[in-house]
Structures are given as structure tokens and as C-alpha cells.
Amino acid sequence: MEVVTFGESMVLFSSDKNLPLEYVHQFNKQMAGAESNVAIGLAKLGHRVGWFSKLGDDPFGRYVLHQIRGYGIDISRCRHTGDAPTGVYFKEQRTKGKTQVYYYRRHSAASMMHPDELDEAYLAGFKILHITGITPALSPDCLALTRKAVASAKKLGLKIVFDPNVRWKLWDSEEAAKEVLLELAGSADYILPGLDEGELLTGCTQPEDIASALLKPGVAGVVVKLGSKGAYFQSEQDSGYMAPFPAEEVDPVGAGDAFAAGFISGLLHGETLEQAVRRASAMGAIAVSVNGDVEGLPNEAELLNMMKGDQDYQNVKR
Numbered sequence: 001m002e003v004v005t006f007g008e009s010m011v012l013f014s015s016d017k018n019l020p021l022e023y024v025h026q027f028n029k030q031m032a033g034a035e036s037n038v039a040i041g042l043a044k045l046g047h048r049v050g051w052f053s054k055l056g057d058d059p060f061g062r063y064v065l066h067q068i069r070g071y072g073i074d075i076s077r078c079r080h081t082g083d084a085p086t087g088v089y090f091k092e093q094r095t096k097g098k099t100q101v102y103y104y105r106r107h108s109a110a111s112m113m114h115p116d117e118l119d120e121a122y123l124a125g126f127k128i129l130h131i132t133g134i135t136p137a138l139s140p141d142c143l144a145l146t147r148k149a150v151a152s153a154k155k156l157g158l159k160i161v162f163d164p165n166v167r168w169k170l171w172d173s174e175e176a177a178k179e180v181l182l183e184l185a186g187s188a189d190y191i192l193p194g195l196d197e198g199e200l201l202t203g204c205t206q207p208e209d210i211a212s213a214l215l216k217p218g219v220a221g222v223v224v225k226l227g228s229k230g231a232y233f234q235s236e237q238d239s240g241y242m243a244p245f246p247a248e249e250v251d252p253v254g255a256g257d258a259f260a261a262g263f264i265s266g267l268l269h270g271e272t273l274e275q276a277v278r279r280a281s282a283m284g285a286i287a288v289s290v291n292g293d294v295e296g297l298p299n300e301a302e303l304l305n306m307m308k309g310d311q312d313y314q315n316v317k318r
Helices: 034-044 059-069 140-156 174-187 195-202 207-214 255-268 273-287 300-307
Strands: 003-006 010-014 028-032 049-052 054-056 079-081 088-095 098-104 128-132 159-163 221-225 231-234 239-242
Touching: 003 034, 010 059, 028 034, 028 059, 034 049, 034 059, 034 128, 034 255, 054 059, 128 140, 128 255, 140 159, 140 174, 159 174, 159 255, 174 195, 195 207, 195 221, 207 221, 207 231, 207 239, 221 255, 221 273, 231 273, 239 273, 255 273, 273 300
Parallel strands: 003 049, 003 128, 010 088, 054 079, 128 159
Antiparallel strands: 010 028, 088 098, 221 231, 231 239
8 A cells, every 4th residue: 555644525516507506506416525635636546545534324425435435445444423424515616717615514524533543553554644734623633633643654654745735614713723734744744835825834925935944854845836837846955846737727626636646646656856746736737627626637647648748638539
């Protein structure tokens, strides 16, 4: 096994009409969650991945589990509970590329994950632990679970990739978010903040300054995601800007997760930091061109074609 991650996955209801939700009467059912998005992205690239969470003992929980298992991801450490439901959320798209989401996840099954449920022996079978700033914001027990997973990973020699992935609706205050996220960043080998997240963590506004502030002893690399402007990467040995791949933005939700999957894939392939960031940028560009969090994630051949400049990577081949 190569990568393990954990967190809340929910059922997503979205409309293909650009209307406020109060005027939408029919929805498409999908599944989404930052950590499972990354797991699926890696699995579609051919990597061996494990994901765990706690799901409601309900139809939505079974749907999420079946979807993730269908990508070949190991879900053997997932748990179920009849005491809380699987979370759901709704996606509203009024104009092209402009998306608003509404979460119904408070007191969900995933928020009941507990540190005592962590199987440390299971973690020992992996090379990389991927974490986000979402899971520790779900509940005090989820924060304790995240801390325990990080401590176990460091003890076992796993590399830790941390995406702050701030969800303001989950935090009580900016100060609380900053304290926890800085703690996790200090334990990570690789940190992948967006520009606004980097500003929150460091007080800096420029990518170079954000990366320098986060690149403390023990941190192998920092990558600041700049959206349509690409990314900036920095390590003790190297630094620079990565130009974005051309993309027609249809749905920006999930782009950061695709980026993280591409980056981790690069690490697993033994690539340099710059090469891994290039792979990540290509993944993000492909993901935003399709509606849905995981539907547009490419396989390895499609990703490599994109990186070679083949803009027809999605064309039907007969």
C-alpha cells in the first residue's frame, strides 16, 4: 500500500441549471469529500490507497462506501454508526465557474470518529499519510484522531502531506483555525496551502514569503497553490513558479484535491519537487474542466497526455 487518508465524505446534490437553489426542483446525486477525492485521484492513477471514515448506517452511507470501494480503494477500516447520519451538501451554480455550497454535516457520523478507533498497525503498511484541515475541525474527537494519526505516522516513518483546506463554516474563529493548522503544518513533510490559507498561517501575502515562513526544519517542501495563475514551490534546494496548464473552467470545486493527488503521485514516482508540482498542476487543470469533484479525474495515460500538451486527451479514440 502507498497512501492512506481519512475524513468525511458526503453525498452531494447538484443541479445542472444555473439557478438559485430555491428554484431548483431536480438534483443529480454524487459523492464528494476532500480526502476521498484525493484517494480516488490516486487510485485512478494506479496507486494503492486506503481511506477510512465513519458513515451513517443509512442508504447514503452505503452509497458513499460503494462508490469509494468501486475505485479499488481499501475501505476495510471504515466504521458505521446508527447514532448519526451520513452528511450531505448541496451545490449551487448561478454562473459558469461560480459555485456556492451548503453543508448539512453538523453532528454527522464522521464527526463521531474517535482516536481510540485508529488502527496504528494498519498505518504501518503505507508510505504516505495525507491529511487536511477539514477533519480536525469536525469535532474535538476528530482533532484528537488527527493528532494521533500524525504522531503514529511520524513514529512509523510515513511522509505526511498536509493540505490546510480551510472550511470556515466548521471553525469557531480564525484564531482557532490558525492554531490547529499551524500545529499540523509543523508536523508535515509537505504543505500545500492556497494563497489565502498561506496568508492566514503566516501573515504574508506573497507566495515566496509564505513558503519561506512555512519551510521550517523538518519540512521538505511547500507548494502555494495560485489557482489560474499556477503554483509556487520551495524547498531548501529549489524554488520557482509553475505556470498553469490551459483549462476551460467548468467547476472549480475539487481542483485542490486533484492537485494534491497529482503531487502525491509525483512523490511516489520519485520525482523532484518541481516535477511533482507540474504533475499536480496538470491534474488540477483536468479536474476543473468537468462538473463534479471526481468525475473529471484522469487516469495515468490521460494525465501524461495533458502534460505533453495534448489538449485532446479526452477525445474518443476508435
